[in-house]
Amino acid sequence: MVSVDRGRYGCVIDESDDDSDFGHRRLLTAMKARELGKGSVVVGDRVLLAGDTSGSAGSLARIVRVRERTSVLRRSPDDTDPQERVVVANADQMVIVSALADPDPKTRFIDRCLVAAYDAGLEPLLVLTKADLTAPRKPTPRKIRAFYRPLDIPMLTTRQPLAAQTLGRLHKALDGRISVLIGQSGVGKSSLVNALVPDAGRAVGVVNAVTGKGRHTSSSAIALPLPDDSGWLIDTPGVRGFGLGHVTPDRVIEAFGDLIEGTVACPPGCDHLSPDCALDEWAAAHDAKDRLDSLRRLLRSRESAD
Numbered sequence: 001m002v003s004v005d006r007g008r009y010g011c012v013i014d015e016s017d018d019d020s021d022f023g024h025r026r027l028l029t030a031m032k033a034r035e036l037g038k039g040s041v042v043v044g045d046r047v048l049l050a051g052d053t054s055g056s057a058g059s060l061a062r063i064v065r066v067r068e069r070t071s072v073l074r075r076s077p078d079d080t081d082p083q084e085r086v087v088v089a090n091a092d093q094m095v096i097v098s099a100l101a102d103p104d105p106k107t108r109f110i111d112r113c114l115v116a117a118y119d120a121g122l123e124p125l126l127v128l129t130k131a132d133l134t135a136p137r138k139p140t141p142r143k144i145r146a147f148y149r150p151l152d153i154p155m156l157t158t159r160q161p162l163a164a165q166t167l168g169r170l171h172k173a174l175d176g177r178i179s180v181l182i183g184q185s186g187v188g189k190s191s192l193v194n195a196l197v198p199d200a201g202r203a204v205g206v207v208n209a210v211t212g213k214g215r216h217t218s219s220s221a222i223a224l225p226l227p228d229d230s231g232w233l234i235d236t237p238g239v240r241g242f243g244l245g246h247v248t249p250d251r252v253i254e255a256f257g258d259l260i261e262g263t264v265a266c267p268p269g270c271d272h273l274s275p276d277c278a279l280d281e282w283a284a285a286h287d288a289k290d291r292l293d294s295l296r297r298l299l300r301s302r303e304s305a306d
Contacts, residue, residue: 001045001063002223007031009041009063012225013053025225028055032063041066043221043234044089044178073120073180076245079301084246088180088221088234094122095174097183097192098144100157101133105144106184111294112242113182114151115255119247122180124153125173129188132159147290150258158188162195170196171230178232180221185238193235197224200235249299256295259288273299 003010009032012025030049032041041047041063048065071091074084094117098105110126117124126148131141141157148155154173158166174196183189193200221236244252253263253272262282263272270277273296283292 001041001043001047002027003043004041004220010222011047011049011061011063013049013055026055028053028059028061030061030063036063036066039086042086042089043223044091044180045069046090071121073116073122074246075116075239076243078241078243079245079298081243081245087182087236088223091120091122091178091180091234093125093174093177093179094120095125095127095179095181097127097129097181097187097189099130099133099187100128100141100144101130103184103186107144107147107290108294108297109184109242110148111255111298112244114153115244115247115252115298116242118255119251125179126153126155127170127192128155128157129192130159131157150288150291158192160188160191162191167195171226174226174233175230178234180234180236182236182242183238184240187238189235189238193224193233196233197226200224244298244301252298253295256291259283259291259295262286262288262292271299272296 001009001011009030010027011030012027014025028049030047030051046067047063048067049061050064051062052059053061069089072089073087073091073094075087076084094113096110096113096117098110105128114124128141128144134140145155145157156166156169156173158170170192181189181193221234223232223234225231226233249271254260259279259282262279263270265278265282266272267276267278272279279292279295283289
């Protein structure tokens with residue numbers, strides 16, 4: 001399933017003989033069987049169809065079953081609301097897009113995305129955009145990379161115009177994968193999609209000069225095939241935040257793999273917020289105070305609105 005629009009579902013039939021091959025595809029429109037219920041089908045789902053599957057003009061197939069998902073990326077309205085919303089299904093990589101300027105990078109938003117990625121079993125890739133707009137006293141690519149280097153996650157940096165070498169690296173990172181792009185509004189996500197999938201035609205927005213926030217340019221997720229059938233790229237709407245109310249505190253801590261060593265000396269049942277938490281001393285000795293601050297902000301936000 002590649003798109004949703006007012007109760008109509010865009011589906012692609014893969015006519016290859018090998019499930020591991022991206023094969024030859026045919027696009028058609030379908031409606032969902034009533035018995036499947038509300039919110040039961042999302043972009044990325046593999047579904048079984050009945051009815052007219054010709055894909056001809058005016059034809060309408062019917063989604064009758066959703067196959068078991070290999071992964072589910074979720075987000076909640078906020079950290080105090082455990083009601084989850086499925087963003088996409090069956091992705092295996094999360095591409096977290098963050099601008100280095102216009103708007104400034106939000107490391108705490110990146111941390112939230114990493115927690116959601118690890119919770120869903122997705123491999124993260126951090127893409128830092130707008131390196132050409134960085135100015136003195138602003139975070140540089142080197143500083144952001146150093147901040148996340150302890151997690152050993154792959155990172156790429158882009159600038160405009162996008163160099164052919166950088167585009168090649170992006171294609172290599174996405175090759176053979178089902179990747180979901182996550183990022184706040186205005187970070188250049190749509191520009192990346194248009195460069196990677198020339199026929200995508202995604203609308204590109206601007207950043208408000210007063211608020212420093214971007215404008216939403218897409219309202220729903222859409223899965224796009226990469227050139228030469230080399231994978232899928234799922235573009236999602238720009239978001240202001242990424243609620244983690246559905247993720248347990250233990251799972252939040254697991255996402256901060258660089259701090260796990262410091263929790264060994266914590267007292268039993270430590271919530272990592274109390275004065276006797278061993279992480280304070282460990283973080284001071286390992287130059288990890290900023291990372292510990294990010295962890296504690298996430299843990300506290302689960303108890304009250306941030």
